[in-house]
Amino acid sequence: MFCKWGPSHPKNRQGLRRRRGDAPAYQDGWVSGEDLGSARAEGSARASWASSAGTAKSMRSNRGRDTKPEIAVRRLLHARGFRFRVDFAPVQGLRRRADIVFTRQKLAVFIDGCFWHGCPDHYSAPGANARFWREKRDANVRRDRQTDALMIDAGWTVLRAWEHEDASAVVSRVASAYLQLTTRPAP
């Protein structure tokens, strides 16, 4: 229900924008494979390559945080009594942020955007600059796997969901992971 299908899909025309207006310049952040800083870095992109207003809008709507699916998951978790950090870098010295973080349980949750993170069901490269977008997607996926490995090495549990997944199903997965980590006997 939440899925963003890619920049060319009509859904994105009224999609998940949070800025008004049709300014072609893309000012919000996006995930860069080369960016060793925050995965949610902002302001790093300028949009000469935003080939259409639709693409620019989609990029705005595909920001790394505060997307509708993520907010829905957060609300449900909160309603169930869970407390957590949002958009937080859980591992000290590692500049990688997770969307939802349970510090005590060492549980890091990511709600991955179907477009940016290459959802197998919904990703399709936009017609214009397809190669650029594929490379961008590939870089993001590589970075995601690297983030997983680094966090796991640091003793964290990583749980990833796609934004197209039903929020209550995601919450169930988070809750059961949380429970497992909570009931784990002390080392």
Ligand SMILES: [Zn+2]
């Ligand atoms: Zn998807």
